[in-house]
Amino acid sequence: MKTIETRRLPDLAQALSAAGYCVVAPIEEGGVVRFREWAPGLAIAPGAVPANSSKDFLFPRSEVVARFALEPGGFSPAPVERSAVKTVVLCARPCDAAALTALDAVFNWDYRDGAYNARRQAMTVVSLACSKADEHCFCTSVGGAPDGVAGADAILRPADGGQLLVLDELTEKGRALAQAAAGTLSEGPAALDAPAVLPRRFDSEAVGRWLAANFESPFWKEAALACLGCGACAYACPVCHCFDLQDETDHAECRRLRNWDSCGFGLFTLHASGHNPRPDQSARWRQRVMHKFSIYPQKFKTLACTGCGRCSRLCQAGMAIAATCERIEALGR
Amino acid sequence: MNDDLYKPFLMRIETARDEAPDVRTFRLKFAEETERAEFFQRYRVGMFGLYGVPGEGESTFCVASPPTRDGYIECTFRKVGRVTQALQELEAGQAITFRGPYGNHFPIEDWKGRDLLFIAGGIALPPMRSVIWNILDRRAEFGKVTVLYGARTAADLVYKDELADWAARPDVTLVTTVDPGGQTPDWKGKVGFVPAVLKELAPSAQNCVAVLCGPPIMIKLTLPVLAGLGFSAKDIYTTLENRMKCGVGKCGRCNVGSVYVCKDGPVFTLEDISRLPAGDM
Numbered sequence A: 001m002k003t004i005e006t007r008r009l010p011d012l013a014q015a016l017s018a019a020g021y022c023v024v025a026p027i028e029e030g031g032v033v034r035f036r037e038w039a040p041g042l043a044i045a046p047g048a049v050p051a052n053s054s055k056d057f058l059f060p061r062s063e064v065v066a067r068f069a070l071e072p073g074g075f076s077p078a079p080v081e082r083s084a085v086k087t088v089v090l091c092a093r094p095c096d097a098a099a100l101t102a103l104d105a106v107f108n109w110d111y112r113d114g115a116y117n118a119r120r121q122a123m124t125v126v127s128l129a130c131s132k133a134d135e136h137c138f139c140t141s142v143g144g145a146p147d148g149v150a151g152a153d154a155i156l157r158p159a160d161g162g163q164l165l166v167l168d169e170l171t172e173k174g175r176a177l178a179q180a181a182a183g184t185l186s187e188g189p190a191a192l193d194a195p196a197v198l199p200r201r202f203d204s205e206a207v208g209r210w211l212a213a214n215f216e217s218p219f220w221k222e223a224a225l226a227c228l229g230c231g232a233c234a235y236a237c238p239v240c241h242c243f244d245l246q247d248e249t250d251h252a253e254c255r256r257l258r259n260w261d262s263c264g265f266g267l268f269t270l271h272a273s274g275h276n277p278r279p280d281q282s283a284r285w286r287q288r289v290m291h292k293f294s295i296y297p298q299k300f301k302t303l304a305c306t307g308c309g310r311c312s313r314l315c316q317a318g319m320a321i322a323a324t325c326e327r328i329e330a331l332g333r
Numbered sequence B: 001m002n003d004d005l006y007k008p009f010l011m012r013i014e015t016a017r018d019e020a021p022d023v024r025t026f027r028l029k030f031a032e033e034t035e036r037a038e039f040f041q042r043y044r045v046g047m048f049g050l051y052g053v054p055g056e057g058e059s060t061f062c063v064a065s066p067p068t069r070d071g072y073i074e075c076t077f078r079k080v081g082r083v084t085q086a087l088q089e090l091e092a093g094q095a096i097t098f099r100g101p102y103g104n105h106f107p108i109e110d111w112k113g114r115d116l117l118f119i120a121g122g123i124a125l126p127p128m129r130s131v132i133w134n135i136l137d138r139r140a141e142f143g144k145v146t147v148l149y150g151a152r153t154a155a156d157l158v159y160k161d162e163l164a165d166w167a168a169r170p171d172v173t174l175v176t177t178v179d180p181g182g183q184t185p186d187w188k189g190k191v192g193f194v195p196a197v198l199k200e201l202a203p204s205a206q207n208c209v210a211v212l213c214g215p216p217i218m219i220k221l222t223l224p225v226l227a228g229l230g231f232s233a234k235d236i237y238t239t240l241e242n243r244m245k246c247g248v249g250k251c252g253r254c255n256v257g258s259v260y261v262c263k264d265g266p267v268f269t270l271e272d273i274s275r276l277p278a279g280d281m
């Protein structure tokens, strides 16, 4: 088995960085663990579920998609450089890795999104199996597992009571990475730790069936009462991908930006005429649940939720999508 | 195909003309021949584009000219929001950004040999005008063509010159109407609301396809009249509008239920629409 001591994760990061990878890893800053670019001297915090998801490095919060030089009475197009840096996400959670396969679907059905695909191709995902889960985790209810490998190029599995990590390469990219890091890996025996035990909380297929038949239901009014429409859940979600296109201008130049957006915002569907098909928070929360558990599976044969629990960890109003799904399953019984 | 999905190309305004209060038509020329060729390879009537002004953003509306006239495209739009306001301030010679054509189209190949009834209200004639011209440019392939077009006032009718052309053609039946009080002293058309005028006109539903576009209230009141005339829901076509940003099924904005209006629409039959959740429109 290829192993590395858990405390030597920064050495692994160093070796990958030396091999030309931009290394992204969970790093603590001001008491919050986030996925961010690793730099020499930074500790890696493998235990936590980072507050942000690894989608940030595929589908950035804000990105220039077109550029125009502004001239008196007109404009002329200016080039946009496409950046796709060779990147490794180290210690991604299995729910983060699984989310990438869901994102691949929407960015590639029919029209293919070049900027997304370029980054995706340049990205190697090394997940870290979870040996513990918190009360917000629910990957087993949405087809995942604490040691799931969907979307990962390699997986690190904790062993010897967390002292060691065992590296399993899963794809060509994973093998290339193991080769690049060969100097930091040892060969030897290890006793794998048991993955976290996470009982299934709801049956996502039953939830989907109820949703398909209950667009109109008094449930939605009440289910959304606490929602403030802040959009934090969508920003933290590894699968949420709704975006806005906005122009940003200074005197000389206009940049057309693709910015994250959220179906929870009132402006999201507002027509120029003033009509809004989703005029209240209950319609918006319904859209969020529908999109993840009904629309997405109908369209792409995969859920748009991987059970990471970030939305409910963050929500200041105590909204939790897993609890909503439990209630929906009960309604369908 | 170009995978820079949100990078528009450039179009130059060849002519700009006012149609009605706040309604303007542009004839747009492609800056590059390759872009023109690629556009017309994909374009079918009913598809839409995103028209933009750098600094203001993009706005979605239909292409109002047919693929049978492939040297240019035309669009007709009303000043409603920030982008359409900026577009309306432009004049011939100036450039705009464009992405498209996107969306599905009217299945006119399936309509060959059938009679066609077009019913439009106000600013909803443009999406239909591309279909009408497409049909008229291939006149022999289709049966009777009837156009019923209503607007609030005579001034609000768009394409006034073309209406005169259609009225003069022996192979088109054109009926125009304005709401009571909307007529001018020399108004020659009908006075009355579209549903009432349709009832009076009573076109046969036999082997006929109806295309219906207009304000929601007009559609709502016209549908029962069409049903009364014997039109079935699968022979009535309309277009849905929704706020759009990407136009290519990515940004997640245009869903009605599980349908993406930008990809699965904008053209739907009444039968399709009856399956969508009304509470999401």
Ligand code: FES
Pocket: B243, B244, B245, B246, B247, B248, B249, B250, B251, B252, B253, B254, B255, B260, B261, B262, B263
């Ligand atoms: S407009 Fe973006 S998904 Fe339809």
